Amino acid sequence: MDKLVSHNPLMDTRRGLLKKVGLSALMASAFSGSSVMAQGLNFAESGNLSDDQLFSEVRNQLMLHEDLIYLNTGTLGPAPKLIHDKITALMTRLEANPAIENFGPMGEEMELTRGKAAKFIGADEDEIILTRNTTEGISLVCSGIEWKEGDEILTTNHEHGGAETGLNFLAATKGAVINKVTMPYPATSKQQLLDLVAANLTERTKLLLLSHVETVTGLRWPIKEVAELIAGRDILFIVDGAQAPGMLDINLHDLGCDVYACSGHKWIMGPKETGILYLKKDIQDQVSNVFLTGGYGTYSASSGTRNAPTIIGFGDVLDWHMAMGTKRIEARCMGLAKYCQEKLQEIEEIDVISSDDPELSSAIVSFSLPKAVRNGAVFRDMRDQGITIKRLPQYNAIRISNHMFTTNKDVDQMLSKLKEYLA
Numbered sequence: 001m002d003k004l005v006s007h008n009p010l011m012d013t014r015r016g017l018l019k020k021v022g023l024s025a026l027m028a029s030a031f032s033g034s035s036v037m038a039q040g041l042n043f044a045e046s047g048n049l050s051d052d053q054l055f056s057e058v059r060n061q062l063m064l065h066e067d068l069i070y071l072n073t074g075t076l077g078p079a080p081k082l083i084h085d086k087i088t089a090l091m092t093r094l095e096a097n098p099a100i101e102n103f104g105p106m107g108e109e110m111e112l113t114r115g116k117a118a119k120f121i122g123a124d125e126d127e128i129i130l131t132r133n134t135t136e137g138i139s140l141v142c143s144g145i146e147w148k149e150g151d152e153i154l155t156t157n158h159e160h161g162g163a164e165t166g167l168n169f170l171a172a173t174k175g176a177v178i179n180k181v182t183m184p185y186p187a188t189s190k191q192q193l194l195d196l197v198a199a200n201l202t203e204r205t206k207l208l209l210l211s212h213v214e215t216v217t218g219l220r221w222p223i224k225e226v227a228e229l230i231a232g233r234d235i236l237f238i239v240d241g242a243q244a245p246g247m248l249d250i251n252l253h254d255l256g257c258d259v260y261a262c263s264g265h266k267w268i269m270g271p272k273e274t275g276i277l278y279l280k281k282d283i284q285d286q287v288s289n290v291f292l293t294g295g296y297g298t299y300s301a302s303s304g305t306r307n308a309p310t311i312i313g314f315g316d317v318l319d320w321h322m323a324m325g326t327k328r329i330e331a332r333c334m335g336l337a338k339y340c341q342e343k344l345q346e347i348e349e350i351d352v353i354s355s356d357d358p359e360l361s362s363a364i365v366s367f368s369l370p371k372a373v374r375n376g377a378v379f380r381d382m383r384d385q386g387i388t389i390k391r392l393p394q395y396n397a398i399r400i401s402n403h404m405f406t407t408n409k410d411v412d413q414m415l416s417k418l419k420e421y422l423a
C-alpha cells in the first residue's frame with residue numbers, strides 16, 4: 001500500500017525553489033505553515049507579503065525563460081513549476097498501476113477539482129462540468145439545445161472563433177439566424193452597451209452570447225446588467241469566460257448568466273486542456289447532450305476516462321489562486337493594466353482600442369498601429385527579441401495581457417521596442 005501513497009515531490013521542490021531564489025527570512029516564514037509546505041502551492045500565508053513580494057514570487061515560480069517578457073496570457077498562460085512537477089509525478093505514479101490508481105485514489109482526488117472550481121467561480125458543485133476548454137464548453141451547450149428554424153442568436157463581431165463554432169453549428173444544422181452587433185472600440189459607457197443589446201433583441205432572439213472579457217479589446221461586459229435586461233424573456237444567456245477567471249474575481253450566482261464557459265490554461269495558469277462549464281440549475285434541463293447523459297461528475301459513463309493528473313493539477317492551481325485571493329489578483333492586474341493604458345495613451349501614433357473606463361476595462365489592453373507599421377512584423381520582431389505579445393488581425397493591432405506576474409518594467413521595455421518601429 002505504501003507505494004500507492006507516493007512521496008510528495010512538492011515539499012522538496014518548494015524547498016529547492018526557496019533556496020534557488022534566495023528569498024528573505026520573511027518569505028521563508030510566509031511559506032513555512034505546514035499546510036503550505038505540504039501543498040507547496042497553497043499561499044495560505046501570502047497575506048503577510050506585500051504585493052511586490054508576492055507577485056515577484058509568483059514570477060519566480062514560473063518556468064518562463066528567465067528574461068522573457070510574457071504579455072500574452074490571453075492566448076495561453078504559463079503554469080507554475082510546482083504544478084508541472086506535481087502533474088509529472090502523478091503521471092509517473094499513474095503508470096505504475098494505471099487501473100488501480102485511476103479508478104482508485106487518484107480518481108477520488110480528481111473528483112475534488114469540481115468542488116474547487118465551483119468555489120472559485122461562485123457556483124454550486126452540481127452546476128459544474130470539467131471540460132477541456134472554453135470551446136468545448138460552449139459547443140456542448142450549443143449542440144444540446146432545442147432549436148426552431150429561424151430563431152435568432154444575438155452576439156457581436158468581437159467574439160472568438162472558439163465560441164462561434166457552437167453558434168455556427170446551430171446555424172448550419174438547425175437553421176439558426178446569427179445577428180452580430182458591431183462593437184464600438186473603445187466602448188464608452190455601460191449604457192452604450194446595454195442600449196446596443198436592447199436595440200438588437202427581437203421576438204425571435206433565443207440565445208445571447210457575449211464575452212465576459214472580450215478577446216479583441218479586453219472590454220469587460222456588464223454581464224449582471226445584461227442578465228437583468230433580458231430577465232423574463234425566453235433567452236439563453238451564454239457567457240464566454242475564456243479571458244476572465246484568473247484575472248477577475250468571479251461570482252456567477254451574482255452575475256446571473258445561464259451558462260459560463262472558460263479555460264484553465266489562460267489566466268488561471270493551469271495545466272493545458274482544462275476548462276470549466278457552468279450550467280445554472282434552472283436551465284440544466286434545456287441542455288441535453290450525449291456527453292452529459294452520465295451526469296456532471298468528472299468521470300462518468302458518458303465522459304469516459306479522464307486525465308486524472310492534469311485535473312488534479314488544475315484543482316491545485318485553483319487553490320493557489322484562492323489562497324492568494326482572487327480580489328487581490330484582480331486589483332494587481334488592473335493596476336498593471338492602468339499603467340499600460342496610460343503609457344500607451346502617451347504615444348501619438350497609435351490608437352488604444354480598449355476602454356479606459358474602470359467599469360469596462362480589464363487586464364487586456366489593445367492598440368492599433370499606423371497603417372505603415374504592420375502588426376505581423378512587430379509581433380515577429382518582438383518575439384525574436386524575447387517579448388511575447390498577441391497580434392489582432394482585425395485592426396492591425398497588438399494585444400497586451402497584464403497578468404499578475406508581469407511588471408511595469410515589462411511594459412516599459414515593450415514600449416521602448418515599439419517606439420523603434422514607430423520612429
Ligand SMILES: Cc1ncc(COP(=O)(O)O)c(C=O)c1O
Pocket residue numbers: 074075133134135136159160162163211213214215240242243263
Ligand atoms: C474569448 C475567447 N473565447 C474562446 C477562446 C478559445 O479558448 P480555448 O481554445 O481554450 O477553447 C478564446 C481563446 O483565446 C478566447 O479569447
